[in-house]
Amino acid sequence: MMGEGNLISELLQARRARRMQPHLMRDPGNVIEVEHLTKRFGDFTAVDDISFEVRRGEIFGFLGANGAGKTTAMKMLTGLSFPTSGSGHVAGFDIWKQSEQIKRHIGYMSQKFALYGDLTVKDNMELFAGIYGVPKNEVSARIDNLLGRLSMSDEKNAPVKDLPQGWKQKLAFSVSIIHRPEIVFLDEPTGGVDPAARRQFWELIYEAVDEGITAFVTTHYMDEAEYCNRISMMVDGRIDALDSPSALKQRYGAASVAEVFDILARGAKRAE
Amino acid sequence: MKEFFAFVRKEFLHIFRDRRTLLVLIGLPTMLIVLFGFAISTEIRNVNIGLYSQDDDIAVARLMEKIDQSEYFTYIGEYGSEEDVDMAMRRGEIDAALMFGPDFAASLYSDAGADISVVADATNPNNASMEVMYLTGIVADYFRDDVEEAVAVRMLASMSGDESGESVPTAMPGTVGPQLRMLYNPQLKSSYNFVPGIMGLILLLICALMTSVSIVREKETGSMEVLLVSPIKPINIVLAKMIPYFVISCAVLVNILLLTIFVLKVPVAGSFFWMILVSVIYIILSLGIGMLVSSLVKTQIIATLICGMIFLVPVMMFSGMLYPIESMPVALQWFAQTIPAKWFIEAIRKIMIEGVPVRYVTKEILIMTGMAVVIFAAAVIKFKDRLD
Numbered sequence: 030m031m032g033e034g035n036l037i038s039e040l041l042q043a044r045r046a047r048r049m050q051p052h053l054m055r056d057p058g059n060v061i062e063v064e065h066l067t068k069r070f071g072d073f074t075a076v077d078d079i080s081f082e083v084r085r086g087e088i089f090g091f092l093g094a095n096g097a098g099k100t101t102a103m104k105m106l107t108g109l110s111f112p113t114s115g116s117g118h119v120a121g122f123d124i125w126k127q128s129e130q131i132k133r134h135i136g137y138m139s140q141k142f143a144l145y146g147d148l149t150v151k152d153n154m155e156l157f158a159g160i161y162g163v164p165k166n167e168v169s170a171r172i173d174n175l176l177g178r179l180s181m182s183d184e185k186n187a188p189v190k191d192l193p194q195g196w197k198q199k200l201a202f203s204v205s206i207i208h209r210p211e212i213v214f215l216d217e218p219t220g221g222v223d224p225a226a227r228r229q230f231w232e233l234i235y236e237a238v239d240e241g242i243t244a245f246v247t248t249h250y251m252d253e254a255e256y257c258n259r260i261s262m263m264v265d266g267r268i269d270a271l272d273s274p275s276a277l278k279q280r281y282g283a284a285s286v287a288e289v290f291d292i293l294a295r296g297a298k299r300a301e
Numbered sequence: 302m303k304e305f306f307a308f309v310r311k312e313f314l315h316i317f318r319d320r321r322t323l324l325v326l327i328g329l330p331t332m333l334i335v336l337f338g339f340a341i342s343t344e345i346r347n348v349n350i351g352l353y354s355q356d357d358d359i360a361v362a363r364l365m366e367k368i369d370q371s372e373y374f375t376y377i378g379e380y381g382s383e384e385d386v387d388m389a390m391r392r393g394e395i396d397a398a399l400m401f402g403p404d405f406a407a408s409l410y411s412d413a414g415a416d417i418s419v420v421a422d423a424t425n426p427n428n429a430s431m432e433v434m435y436l437t438g439i440v441a442d443y444f445r446d447d448v449e450e451a452v453a454v455r456m457l458a459s460m461s462g463d464e465s466g467e468s469v470p471t472a473m474p475g476t477v478g479p480q481l482r483m484l485y486n487p488q489l490k491s492s493y494n495f496v497p498g499i500m501g502l503i504l505l506l507i508c509a510l511m512t513s514v515s516i517v518r519e520k521e522t523g524s525m526e527v528l529l530v531s532p533i534k535p536i537n538i539v540l541a542k543m544i545p546y547f548v549i550s551c552a553v554l555v556n557i558l559l560l561t562i563f564v565l566k567v568p569v570a571g572s573f574f575w576m577i578l579v580s581v582i583y584i585i586l587s588l589g590i591g592m593l594v595s596s597l598v599k600t601q602i603i604a605t606l607i608c609g610m611i612f613l614v615p616v617m618m619f620s621g622m623l624y625p626i627e628s629m630p631v632a633l634q635w636f637a638q639t640i641p642a643k644w645f646i647e648a649i650r651k652i653m654i655e656g657v658p659v660r661y662v663t664k665e666i667l668i669m670t671g672m673a674v675v676i677f678a679a680a681v682i683k684f685k686d687r688l689d
Contacts, residue, residue, distance in 0.1 A: 107530045129532065137530040141523030147318045148311065159307020160531045188318070214530075 060085045060212050060243045061106065066115035068101050075101040077266035078115070083212070088234060088244045090254045090274075092286075093263030094294055099247050100216075102263070106245075107214055108132050120211040133161065136205040136213035136242075140220035144201050146190030150181065153189060154204055161208035175203045178236070195226030202233055212243040219250065231256050251287035262290060264297050304533045308541040315515070316545050326511070330503045330553050331560060337495040338565040345373055345431045351395035352379045353386050358406045364443050365399075373435050390422050397421040397432045399440075409444075496561045497649035498622030500580065501642035503557065505587045505616060507550050510608040512591030515542055517604045539595075539684065543588045550584045570656025576649060579662065582669050583645040589676035590641070596683040616642040644668050 055062060061083035068076040076098045083089045093099045104110045106119050108128030117124040120134040144153045151172060158168045176182045179199055189197060198218060206213050215234070219227045231253065234244050246257065254260050254274060261271040270277055270293060274286050283289045316323055350368060354361050369376035377395050380386045386398045402408070402416030409415045419436050423429035516539060519525040528538055554577070561567050569576065590612065598604050617623060619637040626637045637643050648665035651657050659666075 109529055132530060132532045135530070137527055139523060139526055141526070145311070145315070145524065148314055152311070152314055156307055156311045157531070159310070160304040160528075160533050162303060162532065 056082070058085055059083065061089075061117070061119050061245070063106070063117040064115055066102070066105060066117055067113050068098075068105060068110070069113045074266055076105070076112070079263075079266075079268045080115075081261055081268060081271055083243060083245060084258075085211075085243055086238060086241055087258040088238055088246060088256065090257030090260035091245060091247045091263070092251075092254055092260055092290065093247075094297060097263040097297070098266040099263055103214060103216060103247065107135060107137060133208075134211050136208070136210040138201050138205040138213065138215050138218055140217040144189045144197065144204060147188060149186045149188055150176070150192075150200060151185045153200070154207060157204045158207050163208050171207055175207065179203060195222050195229070198222055198226070199230055199233055202230065202237075206237055206242055209240075210242065212245055213237065215244060215246045217247055217249060219248065219253065227253070251285065251290060254286040254290075260286065262293050264293055269293050269296075304531075305537050305541055308533060308538065309544050312515070312542055312545045316549070322511075326507055326549055327553065327556065329506075330499065330557050333499050333503065334496070334557060334560045334565065337499060338560075345428055345435065348374050348397055348428075348432050348435075349377045349395045350374045350436075351377050351386055351389055351398040352400075353381075353383060353398060354379065354401040354405065355403045356405070358401070360406050360409070361401055364440065367443055368399075368436070368439055371435075371439060374439075386420065390420075395422075396428070397436060399436065493567055493654050494650075495622070496557070496565065496567055497646045497653060498620065500554070500557055500649060501583070501620055501622065501646045502613065502616055503553060504550055504580065504584055504645075505590070505612060505642060506608075507553060508546055508584055508587030509591040509594065509612055510605065511549075512542055512546050512588055513594040513598075513604040513608060514601050515546075516592070516595035517598060517601050520599060521601055535684065536681065539592055543592070546591075547584060547588060550587075551581075554580050554584075567654075569653050571652035572659060575659045575662070576652045579645065579648045579652065579666060579669070582666065582673060583641065586641050586669055586673040586676065589673055589680055593676055593680040593683065596680055615640050619643060620646050622646060641669060641672050644672075 059082045061081075063082070064080045066076060066079050067074065079102065091099055091103070101110075105112050105124060106117065108119075108124065108131040111125065119131045122128075122130040122134065124131065145156075148156070154172045154175065155168060158171065163171060172185075173182070176185055179196075181196070181200070184192065184196075189200065192200065202213075202215070202218060205215075219230055222230065227250070234246070234256075238244055246253075248254060257274065259271065259273050260277065261268045262277075263269070270280075270289070272280070277286065277289050278284065281289045281292050283292065352361070352365055365376050368374045374397075377389075380389055380398070383400065386395070386400065389395045390398070398420045400418040400420060402418075405415050405417075417440060419433050419440075421429040421432045421436075519528065519538075525538075529535060558569070558576075562569060591608070594604055594607050598607060615636075619626065619629075619633065619640050620642040621637070622642075626634055626643065629637065644665045648662045648669070651662050651665075652659070
């Protein structure tokens with residue numbers, strides 16, 4: 030009887046271990062792999078059979094007009110909603126079965142939200158360190174490290190609402206990578222920020238990428254798209270182009286990414 | 302669990318950083334208790350009273366003196382005619398008047414009896430009926446004490462609007478003398494009635510309103526999006542929000558009870574333990590209402606309006622706090638049964654004021670528990686729907 034019980038528990042443990050184990054990517058150099066991903070709402074196909082990969086350590090620009098399906102695609106990648114069909118892996122985890130694991134291994138920052146204004150810089154950092162399960166003995170070291178990098182050590186105990194917008198955004202980004210995720214999703218991170226602050230913000234992204242974090246960025250600013258290693262352009266729920274900015278410019282005979290975007294967006298049927 | 306506590310900590314920080322709101326949460330109940338306990342009272346005081354007597358009479362003069370001495374009435378003066386009394390009432394000089402028939406003193410001893418009319422300005426019907434009641438009491442007392450021969454005094458009491466209406470006989474002192482005893486609240490203190498009501502109101506305000514606004518704020522500012530992408534489970538976000546308000550509600554509850562016992566001097570007649578338990582059930586029920594509201598609406602303003610208009614106003618009107626449910630039309634009586642605060646207030650009244658053992662409030666406890674279960678289930682289902 031004892032033996033049998035052990036066998037069952039061993040089986041259960043093995044199953045649990047298998048479930049926890051990341052599914053292997055086709056290519057270990059990829060951090061996102063998506064195949065034939067589709068999302069329909071009734072008759073409306075928001076995301077129409079997209080397939081792409083994001084390589085570890087790159088800055089991936091995810092461009093598209095409003096309503097092209099960027100947000101819907103991002104929601105499926107960040108474990109917020111399930112696709113209608115297709116498959117995908119993020120940070121080695123299946124978007125169908127392991128959304129909880131995905132959430133632990135990604136960071137997320139949106140333009141709309143720049144932390145809790147009534148809490149101090151330190152409170153915000155401690156909160157997200159806690160939510161993402163950063164080990165307790167590392168929390169204060171990481172906070173000091175981030176504050177030092179932002180040269181904001183003096184503002185540690187200031188309420189976030191008193192900081193200038195550009196600082197808030199930089200702070201929000203730092204907080205979104207406080208748990209050292211494999212990939213950070215940035216949803217229009219530089220909205221409403223002046224050009225100088227935007228440049229500083231991109232420096233932060235580069236620093237993070239140097240440490241091995243992959244950045245997945247959506248943006249409206251076409252000049253920012255030039256900073257990306259590779260960009261994809263979504264039109265009407267499909268990815269119409271995906272390559273490095275220079276290769277795209279060459280292919281479409283355009284002087285800038287903005288021009289490429291205009292050429293592609295001209296064929297769009299969905300209204301903005 | 303770790304992420305849960307990180308989140309709970311954040312909720313406490315929100316509340317403690319917002320000193321003003323915290324002050325309102327703690328200060329408002331204190332203010333309400335003191336207001337309802339002392340300033341607002343259903344007892345009448347300083348009622349101005351006039352007199353119309355058709356002839357000079359020592360009995361009338363002594364009666365008026367006695368009325369003037371009571372803490373409720375102030376004798377203003379004598380008027381020459383019924384019309385003068387009416388005019389004085391319209392001018393606002395007097396709130397009530399006594400009118401004596403001709404040959405009052407003489408007819409006291411006759412078989413037909415003597416006539417007194419009690420006239421009150423019934424533009425405020427509650428006050429008018431209280432005034433008439435008190436006056437009748439004083440008059441009856443006077444004649445019982447002073448007129449040794451128990452002559453039947455026919456008393457006519459009438460209430461009127463601005464015009465003095467027809468007289469309605471109300472009591473025949475001397476014939477039957479009922480012994481009145483007010484049980485559970487012998488001094489007729491209005492705080493006995495208001496304290497359970499205020500508890501029902503304040504706890505609902507803190508739990509439902511504050512929780513729903515605080516959850517909806519996360520949606521409005523966009524932080525909910527960030528939280529949903531994080532590993533913390535959505536249901537934990539909501540539960541973490543309830544904990545601080547649960548703690549504050551308990552603190553407010555203790556505060557109200559201390560004020561009630563030591564400042565208003567309303568004793569807790571029944572079991573302290575069961576009173577706290579009933580309150581905790583009500584607090585949980587209110588938190589559920591807050592969660593349900595937050596899962597239905599998108600903006601803080603709507604959440605505030607819903608909690609204010611759909612929950613607070615009915616609590617005032619239909620919980621039996623201000624108006625007795627029994628005297629409402631049947632449809633509204635049925636509606637009143639669906640108000641959680643009604644059951645809470647009833648249960649608290651029974652335990653706190655009447656001091657009955659808990660088995661007499663089983664019905665209220667069961668109904669509140671049932672409501673809590675239903676509301677929480679609805680909120681969780683609705684909350685999950687919303688996420689997808």
